[in-house]
Amino acid sequence: MPDSILVVVEQRDGKLNRVSWETLTAGQALAAATGWTLDAAVVGKEVANLAHEVAAKKVQRSYAVESPRFEPYTPDAFAFGLKQFIESRAPQLVLMPHTYQVRDFVPKLATAMGRTVISDCVGYKKEGDKLLFTRQMFQGKLAADVSFAGPPPWFVTFQNGAFRGDKVETGASAAPVETVKVELGDGVVREKPQAMFKEAKQAVDLTQAEIIVSVGRGIKEQKNIELAKQLAEALGGEIAASRPICDSGWLPMDRQIGSSGQTVAPKLYLALGISGAIQHIVGMKGSRTIIAVNKDSEAPIFEIADYAVVGNLFDVVPPLIEEVKKAKAGS
Amino acid sequence: MPSANGRQLIYTDAFARPLLETASYVELFLKILVGMKQVPQKDAPLKLNESGTWIREDVSYEVNEPDAYALEEALRQKEKHGGEVVVITAGPARAQQVLREALAKGADRAIHLEDTAFVGLDAFNTARAFAAAIQDESFDLIFTGLQSDDYGYAQTGVILAELLGWPHATIIMQIEKKDAGIRVKRELEAGYFQFVDMPLPAVLTIQSGINKLRYATLIGIKQAKNKPLRKVAMADVQSSLSGNLQKIERLYVPQKTKNTEFLEGSAAEIAKKLVDKLRNEVRVL
Numbered sequence: 001m002p003d004s005i006l007v008v009v010e011q012r013d014g015k016l017n018r019v020s021w022e023t024l025t026a027g028q029a030l031a032a033a034t035g036w037t038l039d040a041a042v043v044g045k046e047v048a049n050l051a052h053e054v055a056a057k058k059v060q061r062s063y064a065v066e067s068p069r070f071e072p073y074t075p076d077a078f079a080f081g082l083k084q085f086i087e088s089r090a091p092q093l094v095l096m097p098h099t100y101q102v103r104d105f106v107p108k109l110a111t112a113m114g115r116t117v118i119s120d121c122v123g124y125k126k127e128g129d130k131l132l133f134t135r136q137m138f139q140g141k142l143a144a145d146v147s148f149a150g151p152p153p154w155f156v157t158f159q160n161g162a163f164r165g166d167k168v169e170t171g172a173s174a175a176p177v178e179t180v181k182v183e184l185g186d187g188v189v190r191e192k193p194q195a196m197f198k199e200a201k202q203a204v205d206l207t208q209a210e211i212i213v214s215v216g217r218g219i220k221e222q223k224n225i226e227l228a229k230q231l232a233e234a235l236g237g238e239i240a241a242s243r244p245i246c247d248s249g250w251l252p253m254d255r256q257i258g259s260s261g262q263t264v265a266p267k268l269y270l271a272l273g274i275s276g277a278i279q280h281i282v283g284m285k286g287s288r289t290i291i292a293v294n295k296d297s298e299a300p301i302f303e304i305a306d307y308a309v310v311g312n313l314f315d316v317v318p319p320l321i322e323e324v325k326k327a328k329a330g331s
Numbered sequence: 332m333p334s335a336n337g338r339q340l341i342y343t344d345a346f347a348r349p350l351l352e353t354a355s356y357v358e359l360f361l362k363i364l365v366g367m368k369q370v371p372q373k374d375a376p377l378k379l380n381e382s383g384t385w386i387r388e389d390v391s392y393e394v395n396e397p398d399a400y401a402l403e404e405a406l407r408q409k410e411k412h413g414g415e416v417v418v419i420t421a422g423p424a425r426a427q428q429v430l431r432e433a434l435a436k437g438a439d440r441a442i443h444l445e446d447t448a449f450v451g452l453d454a455f456n457t458a459r460a461f462a463a464a465i466q467d468e469s470f471d472l473i474f475t476g477l478q479s480d481d482y483g484y485a486q487t488g489v490i491l492a493e494l495l496g497w498p499h500a501t502i503i504m505q506i507e508k509k510d511a512g513i514r515v516k517r518e519l520e521a522g523y524f525q526f527v528d529m530p531l532p533a534v535l536t537i538q539s540g541i542n543k544l545r546y547a548t549l550i551g552i553k554q555a556k557n558k559p560l561r562k563v564a565m566a567d568v569q570s571s572l573s574g575n576l577q578k579i580e581r582l583y584v585p586q587k588t589k590n591t592e593f594l595e596g597s598a599a600e601i602a603k604k605l606v607d608k609l610r611n612e613v614r615v616l
Contacts, residue, residue, distance in 0.1 A: 075489075075499060100520050104501045107454070107489035116455050116576035119484050132580055138386070139480055141377055143585040150576035190498040194526040196519060211615055217373075235615065247540030253522075260502075260518055260538075268615050275373065278483065289613045291605065296374050303585060307608055308593045309601055319602035327606050327616050 003036040004060070006091040006153075008082065010099055011042055011050050012073075019097040021165030024057055026124070026158050027095050028169055033126045036092060039063065041085065043078065045071035051177045058169040062177045069184040075105040076189045081182040083112050088180075091153050093131075098157035100259075110155045117155040118146050120278070122162045139277045140300035160259070160282050204238060204254055211237025211268045214257055214284070215245055218273015218294060218313055222250045227317050228272055234324040237268070242280045258283035272313045276301030293317070361414035361508070363405040364468070366461060366475035366488065367398040367433060369426040373480070383581050385451070394429045397476025401537035403544050404506060405474050406437045412508055415439045417468070421449035421460055427560070434555035435547035441558070446565040453575040454482070458490035463571035464563045470532060472513075477502050477536040485536070492534035499534040500527050504541050 007027040009020035024040060031038040041063040042050045048064040055062035065085050069077045082105075086094060096102045098120045110117045118133045125132040125145060132145040133156055148154045206212060213232035219225060225239075232239040239255060246256040257264055258280040265286035272293050274280060277300070284290070285304050292305035293313045302308045309316055371377060372391040380387050405416045418433040420426050421444035430441035444460055452460065473495075475488035485501075492499035504524065505516035512530040518538050519525055547555075594604045610616040 075501075079493075100502060100518070103485050104489070107486040108493045108499070111455065111458075111490045111493040116453060117484075117486060118577055119486060135483075136585070137482060137582065138371065138377055139373070139483070140585070142379075142386070142582050144582045145580045147578050147580050148576065149574060149578045190530055191500065192528040193517075194528075196523045196525045198522055199524060235609075243539065259520065261522070263521075268609070268613050291608075298376055299374075302591055303587055304589055305591050306589065307605070308591050309605070310593065310595075311598070311601070315598040316601055316605075319599045320605055323602045323606040324609070324616065327610060 003034070003092040004089070005031055005034070005036050005038045005093045005095065006086065006089065007038065007040045007059075007095045008102075009040060009042055009050075009054060010097055010101060011044055011047060014044075014047075014050065016042075016050055016053060017097065017099065018165055019099060019160050020054075021057075021168045022161070022163040023095050023097045023158055024054070024059070025163040025165060025168045028058055029163070030093065030095070030124060030131075033124075034131070039089070039091070041065050043070055043082065048177065048179050051179070052174070055175040055177050056170060057175075058171040059175045062175050064177065064179040065182060066179060067182045067184050069189055072193045073101060074189050074191045074193060075108055076191060077184055078105040079109040079112055080188050081184055082109050084182045085180055086113070086153060094153050094155045096155070096157050098159050102157055106155060106157060113153070114150075115153060115155060116148070116150060117157060118148070119157045120159050121146075121156055122159050124156075136278055136300075139275065140281065140303070141298060159278070161285060199253070206238055206240055206255070206257065206262045206264050209238040209240075209264065209266050211235050211270075212240050212257070212264060212266045212284075212287075213237050213270045213272065214240040214242065214274060215251075215272045216242040216274030216280070217244050218275075219245065219250075220273075222248070224314070225250050227314070227321075231270070231272075231317055231321050231324070234321050234328070235268075235270075237266075237270075240264070242274050242277070271301050271305070272317065274301050275299045276303070361408050361412045361472060362468075362470045363408060363414065363416050364465060364470045364473045365398070365402045365405045365416060365418045365433070365438070366473065366491070367402060367418055367420045367429050368395040368476070368479050368481075369393070369420065369422055369429045370395045370479055370481040379582055379584075383583065384579055385582060388423075392425060392428070394432060395476050395479045395481075397478065397537060397539045398429075399476075399544055400539050400541050401474040401476050402433050402436065402438065403542045404537055405472075406545070407542060408472075408506060408508070409437075414471075417442065417470070419461060419464065420444070421446075421452070421457060423447040423450065430560060431555055432547060434558045434560075435552040436545060437551060439558065441560040442563060443560060444563045444565075444568065448565055451575075452572070453577050454484045454486040454490055455576050456572045458487050458494055459571050459573075460568045461487075461491055462494045463568040472532060473497075473534045475534070475536050477538050488534050488536040495532075495534070497532050497534055498529045499536070500529060501536040502538045503535045504538050506535065 010017040051064035121133040123134040269287035292301040293309040419442040478485035
């Protein structure tokens with residue numbers, strides 16, 4: 001049997017998470033680079049229809065890996081069930097999106113198999129016969145190329161946005177779909193999850209905002225938030241923040257941008273005193289224009305900024321508010 | 332009470348005597364281990380070492396932020412239910428600072444896996460080293476931060492749970508002791524949450540912002556000096572470790588993907604330049 005790559009896509013309530021297509025794109029690229037075959041798997045209670053949806057893409061085979069115990073999600077069921085499935089198929093490489101759900105079970109799954117996960121990767125490189133996976137380190141200040149030093153299967157998770165989901169190739173004809181039932185006995189699942197819920201109705205839908213002024217730790221004190229609010233107001237935009245600001249209660253949680261908050265793509269994203277930790281970047285890197293003000297010239301936010309100001313936001317913002325007001329009054 | 336994987340779960344009192352399964356143990360004792368890590372300070376400029384595989388040691392360090400929240404949560408649980416909070420870290424002598432701070436804030440004792448070589452272990456081996464160092468202990472809960480600010484693997488806690496055969500839950504925002512275990516609140520993506528009930532012992536990875544951090548008091552700092560700190564050498568756990576399963580081939584400053592224009596000048600000049608960009612390039616004015 002030739003070596004193979006297995007992409008485990010993510011679904012919830014019978015719908016594929018769109019990040020699944022990104023991971024499939026990664027799988028297709030890696031299959032082309034290595035000459036290995038590419039299979040996909042959907043995991044859930046009854047997911048054959050989703051496996052058919054995936055089978056339309058360029059894959060060799062699409063699996064529906066099913067057990068009644070996969071619903072609702074628990075790390076015990078997913079790790080135990082996927083271990084059975086992966087051991088039976090023995091792929092070289094197992095790819096998954098780096099979602100909250102995957103990070104919850106994939107280290108357990110790999111450990112149960114005596115294997116390792118290179119997590120939260122943003123790309124890969126093939127150097128000779130060696131596969132390297134690139135991941136951000138030190139909150140994005142540095143990058144590392146990481147290789148596997150142990151036997152396969154090798155587990156890799158890719159960061160949201162690392163590959164283009166809309167670039168996933170469609171197959172010449174639909175790939176065969178195979179349903180695999182895994183046995184999960186009583187007592188395997190120790191966690192009892194309740195229904196998912198939202199804390200409060202989100203008062204603001206930042207995804208609709210054209211202009212967002214966002215503050216990070218560099219704002220220093222709660223009272224300084226006012227300055228950023230004035231700038232947002234002058235620009236006709238919304239105020240938002242990185243996680244630490246909301247954790248401190250300086251702005252409500254519904255103003256938070258990032259992996260645990262909202263994902264936005266406004267015309268203008270003005271980042272004040274935001275260093276650009278990965279968890280924040282994933283929530284705003286799709287913005288059309290990014291302006292960043294930060295006193296640390298090495299802040300990762302500058303990597304993705306269109307316009308960068310290395311300096312103290314408290315010096316820059318007051319005259320900026322005045323200039324914006326003047327420009328608006330003049331237009 | 333048989334736990335799900337067939338392992339007998341026995342609650343014990345302070346003297347390790349088994350307790351009968353009654354509602355009374357709700358009020359009892361939680362023995363909590365907190366895994367903590369020392370990481371470079373957030374705005375510390377990092378320099379690569381000569382081989383380009385790690386950073387140079389001469390930077391300022393601080394406690395990994397989510398780990399500080401994990402410690403705070405452990406202290407709060409202890410204050411509520413009674414018990415013991417033990418902190419553990421792996422790293423060179425400098426990492427002891429993290430433990431001292433934790434003891435000053437109220438942790439009861441500390442375990443230091445002390446060796447520079449611990450820095451280079453992958454998450455799998457770090458978890459195995461922790462498991463080996465605590466094999467004679469009996470914790471009800473292990474907390475870790477949800478991920479570290481240096482590697483950012485978000486794995487060590489979950490791996491440790493699997494090595495110990497315990498259930499786990501990640502990205503936790505609330506913990507409540509129940510009759511037969513705990514109820515935790517997991518943070519999910521896009522503003523969703525979920526309560527999960529699970530038996531003890533268990534491993535939880537803690538999200539920043541779960542609580543408000545306390546400061547160490549002067550008296551706490553004083554008392555910390557007399558609290559027990561157990562050192563574990565690499566040789567003590569070596570037999571439990573293997574070669575790393577993954578290897579950092581090189582570390583580097585990432586290439587920019589965007590053509591960033593740096594605006595310079597006085598604050599007033601920068602403000603004017605920005606407005607010019609907003610009007611003529613971004614077209615939002």
